[in-house]
Amino acid sequence: MKGLVKEKLPKHLAIIMDGNGRWARQKSLSRIEGHIKGIQSVRTVVTTCRELGIEFLTLYAFSIENWRRPVNEVSALMGLLQRYLRKELDKMLENNIRLRAIGDINSLPPDAHDTLIDTVEKTAHCDGMVLTLALSYSGRDEIIRAFRRLVADIKNKRIHPEEISEETLSNYLSTKDIPDPDLLIRTSGEYRISNFLLWEMAYTEIYVTETLWPEFGKEDLIKALLNYQSRERRFGLTSEQLAMEPD
Secondary structure, three states: OOOOOHHHOOOEEEEEOOOHHHHHHHOOOOHHHHHHHHHHHHHHHHHHHHHHOOOEEEEEEEEHHHHHOOHHHHHHHHHHHHHHHHHHHHHHHHOOEEEEEEOOHHHOOHHHHHHHHHHHHHOOOOOOEEEEEEEEEOHHHHHHHHHHHHHHHHHOOOOOHHHOOHHHHHOOOOOOOOOOOOEEEEOOOOOOOOOOOOOOOOOOEEEEOOOOHHHOOHHHHHHHHHHHHOOOOOOOOOHHHHHHOOO
16 A cells, blocks of 8 residues: 555554544444444454555454443443454455454353354464454453463473573463564554553554544554554664664
């Protein structure tokens, strides 16, 4: 697409989809109608990322904290999740998109859980793009779960404490099979990461837009990617050091 350099696209794009409720309030609609409209943006972004050749896309769909929202809203969100998965399955298969899920997915209602697992299994062979949904997710909870698994392996003498490194802990996370995000997009103008991929985003570039998620479209995504491509990623080094590195 115009202006984008394929070689400089992020390998892994993560998005905090924020602003559904605010959009609905501005339109004098219910929050649920905002979530319904937000699904259109999900379709647009997934389709565009696949067209561009982005290999990994992770969407923050539902946090552990979101369970504290009104019961009717949570119930509607779980229903929307089911309908989205059922409706998009054929398109995922057609476009060679593999679905993954991270988070405490066992806490999802049975129907939503079963539909999710079914979609994950049916797309497991796809290798064109990996779409990860963070559901009932918390970055801190994810790290705690990783530590529990690590401690269990230490107790069973599968690993020695002196062998533990950043890579070791990363291998206990549910994101172990995908690279850390290169770019995080957050909509609705909020400047926080909201307990999302805390370990994985140590060196992630962050792009914040005032655009509310239901209004986030293809042009907004391209704008964010162009901004990303204009940045110099140094990973703690200086520009001079990077210039000296071999291509």
